[in-house]
Amino acid sequence: MGNTESVSVQKRLARFRPEERPVVEGVFDKLQGGGAPSGAPGKTPAGNTLTLEMLQSSMGSVAPESMVRRVYQCMCSIDPGLAAPPAAGRSSSSAASGVGREQLVIFLADTLRGTAEERAPLVRAMAQRGAGPVTVVPCEQVAEFLEDLISTVVQIVVHRGRLQAWKPERMGDGSLGVKLLAEHICSELKPSDQGCDDSCLEDWIFRTPQVSLYLEMLVSEGLDVSLSGRPAPTLLPPCRDTPWKDLRCLLDLPSLMFLAPQLPDSYNAPWRLVFSTQLHGESFSRMVTGLTKCGPTLLLIRDTKGHIFGGFASHAWELRPKFQGDSRCFLFTVFPRLRVYTATGYNEHFMYLNQNQQTMPNGLGMGGQHGYFGLWLDSDFGRGHSRARPRCTTYGSPQLSEEEDFSLDSVEVWAVGKPPEPQEGEEGQGKRSILDMDPEAQAMMEMTGKTLHSQGLREPEEDQEQ
Known part of the structure; x- marks a missing residue:
């Protein structure tokens, strides 16, 4: 670019x-080479600017036309003599004349290495409809821009084989x-x-x-733009052994x-x-067989009304009549909106799983309390509740x-972490009393004064025989 480049570019x-x-x-030169041939409409003889057609030629395979136009509009709005696109915008004639080298470098630097302050005017320029003096954009236009941006990212993931x-x-x-996803991210706007x-941006x-x-x-x-210091991000977790x-x-991909x-x-x-x-x-x-012994899990539920929601369990589920888990657990919704709800610290009722008991609730629960769970699936499969008044x-x-x-339409359970290591002595569980597998029954017998005769009649553990 020589010594004539502006201080802001340097x-x-x-x-x-x-x-x-x-x-x-x-x-800049690479984009010109990928654009229209020399002498063709849309490419200046001097080769000093980039046209919309050149940008479309480079980005068209991974971005919708509307997103390419937004990027071009943003590049054209940049004044190389200023730190960022001017708040009043540049005239529409700027877009007609094309994008210069310095405008492109500033755009690349601010999007790839810029601060939030430097990226804000770029987002404003890409979000606004049409050219002209604009200092404020409506939230709806920001949402439309974000939908285009997310669509582009999904298309990149698919096109580049990063599924x-x-x-x-x-x-x-x-x-x-x-x-x-666009609505969720835009909900953070103030x-x-x-x-x-x-x-605001x-x-x-x-x-x-x-x-x-x-x-x-x-x-x-x-x-x-392949930069050694920034490897391509991984947006999706690896998926293994799925019977698609x-x-x-x-x-869907955005909710994932x-x-x-x-x-x-x-x-x-x-x-x-x-x-x-x-x-x-x-x-x-x-x-329950799928939930237990497989480590952390993500539970997904769709009710018969179409709502999709679930919970993340940070620990392997265990069948026992008491709460388990820790503050890393959370509940979430996927439809009709994407939201995550994390632990409040009010109590530790993170996870609950019980089956075949007469005195305690039988089912799977997360949050709240017995009979009033934030998320509950009854062991009589097909029914559940989500009770939160107000939260x-x-x-x-x-x-x-x-x-x-609610009534269940579909349920999925995904194991998302490493399975827990087998605990010492688990191999001998087949010799344990049924009361060991049912602590509630053992506790009830002790409370009523029943003698646990089997306590002294068990076969010795293998390590005790040696």
């Missing part, structure tokens, strides 16, 4: 490593998932009465890292992109389907289902 190039700077500076063995064609409606200005970008992550993917993948031929997953980052950082094992009503039938016992005490969640008492 400062932005300094953000990149020495070996990365030629890559950034070379994007991690997930099958979009055997999953939920991705277009609906895009809208739900606009003024007039709408979203740069300070800066605060939003700072608090919602997905916006910056998706912007970086849009630019690095769409414009083919017989399964229609309750999740939403849920996966909610898990604790250490839970990065491949997801494994351990129960599905589509595959295993409507059996509580079969579900679940354990997770702060509202009613998850359409109706307080």
Whole structure:
């Protein structure tokens, strides 16, 4: 670019490593080479600007046309003499004249290495409809921009083969998932009465890292900017041994992109389907078999009214008449909105699983209390409830289902962590008394003064025989 480049461009190039700077500076020439041939309409003879057609040629395979136009509009709005796109915007003639080298470098630097303050005016420029002097954009326009951005990210994941063995064609409606994820992220906006200005967008970008992550993917993948310091992010967890031929997953790609980052950082094992009503039938016992001994799990439920919700269990489930788990557990909804509800600290009623008892509730519960769970599946499979008036005490969640008492349509259980290590002595469980497997029955017998005759008549453990 020589010595004529502006101070703002020089400062932005300094953000990149020495070996990365030629890559950034070379994007302009690469885009021109991928555009219309010399002398064709849309390419200036001098080759000093980029046209919309050139940008479309590079980004068209991974981004919808509406997103390409947003990027082009944003690039054209940048004044190389200023730190960011001016609040009043540039005239529409800027778009007609094309994008210059310095405008492109500033755009690349601010999207790939910029701060929330620097990215805010870029988002404003991409979100606004049409060119012209704009300082505030309505929330609806930000939501439309975000839908385009998320659609692009999903398309990149599919186009680049980063599905991690997930099958979009055997999953939920991705277009609906895009809208739900955009709505969730936009719910973090704190606009003024007039709408979203740069300070509002800066605060939003700072608090919602997905916006910056998706912007970086849009630019690095769409414009083919490969930087050694930023490997491509992994948005989907690996999926293993899933019988896709017989399964229609309750999740879609955007909802999976939403849920996966909610898990604790250490839970990065491949997801494994351990129960599905589509595959295993409507059996509580079969579900319990899938839940136990497989480590942390994600429970997904769809009721007969179409609501999709569930819970994350941080520990392996155990059949016992008392609460278990820890504060890493959470409840969530997928439809009609994407939300996560984490532990409030009010109590420790995180997980509950019981079966075949006469004096304690039989079923699976998360949050709340007996008879008033935030999420409950009855052992009489097919029924459940979500009671929260106004909120679940354990997770702060509202009613998850359409109706307080709901009927099941589908259930899935995904193992999402490493299975627990076998505990010492588990191999000898076959010799244990039935009372050991049923602590409630043992406690009831002791309370009524019954003598536990079998205590002294057991076969010795193998380690005691030696």
